[in-house]
Amino acid sequence: MKIIVPMAGRGSRLRPHTLTVPKPLIPIAGKPIVHRLVEDIAGVINQDIEEIAFIIHKDFGTQVPKDLIAIAEKLGAKGSIYYQDEPLGTAHAIMSAKESMSGPVVVAYADTLFRADFTLDTTADSVIWVKQVEDPSAFGVVKLNDKNEIVDFVEKPDHFVSDLAIIGIYYFKSGETLRAELQYLLDNNITKSGEYQLTDALENMKLKGMKFVPGKVEEWMDCGNKNVTVETNSRMLGFLHDDGKNLVSNTVESNNSMIIQPCYIGEGVVLTNATVGPNVSLGNNTKVENSTIKNSLVQTNSVIKNANLDNAMIGSHAKFDGNFTSISIGDYSVLE
Structure with missing residues (x-):
């Protein structure tokens, strides 16, 4: 085939x-x-x-x-x-x-x-x-x-x-x-x-x-588009969680933080004073600080600070520091 x-x-x-x-x-x-x-x-x-x-x-x-x-x-x-x-x-x-x-x-x-x-x-x-x-x-x-x-x-x-x-x-x-x-x-x-x-x-x-x-x-x-892609990410996380898949890497560093399933958390992610989930994907080596994130998709090597995100999509190597909610920023973007 x-x-x-x-x-x-x-x-x-x-x-x-x-x-x-x-x-x-x-x-x-x-x-x-x-x-x-x-x-x-x-x-x-x-x-x-x-x-x-x-x-x-x-x-x-x-x-x-x-x-x-x-x-x-x-x-x-x-x-x-x-x-x-x-x-x-x-x-x-x-x-x-x-x-x-x-x-x-x-x-x-x-x-x-x-x-x-x-x-x-x-x-x-x-x-x-x-x-x-x-x-x-x-x-x-x-x-x-x-x-x-x-x-x-x-x-x-x-x-x-x-x-x-x-x-x-x-x-x-x-x-x-x-x-x-x-x-x-x-x-x-x-x-x-x-x-x-x-x-x-x-x-x-x-x-x-x-x-x-x-x-x-x-x-x-x-x-x-962005909205349906974020929705698809949420639905896929739910399906995989129901199938018994563990999508949280054992290399995640969690400091005074909480993960609400279902979530995908990649390798080398650092969470500090953060609440992540439900329905969130965080790519490898992303750092989240003083933030709440739900129903969102964040790619790799990004930094999220002081955020309250819902229905958000953030690319790789991005930096976000602010109080916006439903955002869509691409790779290597900076909003702080």
């Missing part, structure tokens, strides 16, 4: 945090989004992962490819790096990794996390991960027949068609077939609003009689 992860977008809605690091490498509960994503996929497919192909932008620099390859290797897989330099749509992005498109593949967009407990139907030509939602008009949805097979894809329906929203993760039994269908779009310049779309390839495959089935997830967590 191979996993293909298109992630060339910079994540403009999550600025300033994505000015120095791509969104999929933003940590959630102490681990990059994309790392958690591929781990969760591995848990669902229950097969050995041969390769993880990451599609990035050339402007991401030299460290990002190294970090991504390390993530793949932690899962026992080969890591491959491909580049998409123009935003020409989902189909174009996936085709950037065409050399890795063979055998069974999973395509997963790296801006979402999920929790699921379903068995992958490897007899189907494709499995599309979906989540039941209250307002389907904001999403692409799938329509099912009485055999639980997908018979239609509808983008942002203006009347009720289905409440099963496509979350952006797909399994294909044959990577070769997917590649051929995507190549057909490119060769024939089949676009929508100037972009090559994966949904057009899915429609062509369905018309050829290929079997599509849904994989229904229990939880779907977005990381699109």
Whole structure:
């Protein structure tokens, strides 16, 4: 099994945090989004992962490819790096990794996390991960027949068609077939609003009689902007805590301080006269003094003083000293 992860977008809605690091490498509960994503996929497919192909932008620099390859290797897989330099749509992005498109593949967009407990139907030509939602008009949805097979894809329906929203993760039994269908779009310049779309390839495959089935997830967590990323961090901490995971490093130095679970507290963190939690992630080597922090995400090597934070997101190597509450400051920022 191979996993293909298109992630060339910079994540403009999550600025300033994505000015120095791509969104999929933003940590959630102490681990990059994309790392958690591929781990969760591995848990669902229950097969050995041969390769993880990451599609990035050339402007991401030299460290990002190294970090991504390390993530793949932690899962026992080969890591491959491909580049998409123009935003020409989902189909174009996936085709950037065409050399890795063979055998069974999973395509997963790296801006979402999920929790699921379903068995992958490897007899189907494709499995599309979906989540039941209250307002389907904001999403692409799938329509099912009485055999639980997908018979239609509808983008942002203006009347009720289905409440099963496509979350952006797909399994294909044959990577070769997917590649051929995507190549057909490119060769024939089949676009929508100037972009090559994966949904057009899915429609062509369905018309050829290929079997599509849904994989229904229990939880779907977005990381699109600051507020939902902080919320996703809180939800993930809760799930991991319920699973019995200890996310507080034994190297934490706590002086007259209290940790209210669930929390992730990284290595080398120093707490002085602080109350941290619930639902807080503090990255490695962060220092918190005379502060109360809840429902917040702080990355590595930052210093927080005299703060009362709630629904806050602070980058790495930042300094914050003040009485603001719901803040969002990026890497190397100083507010004191």
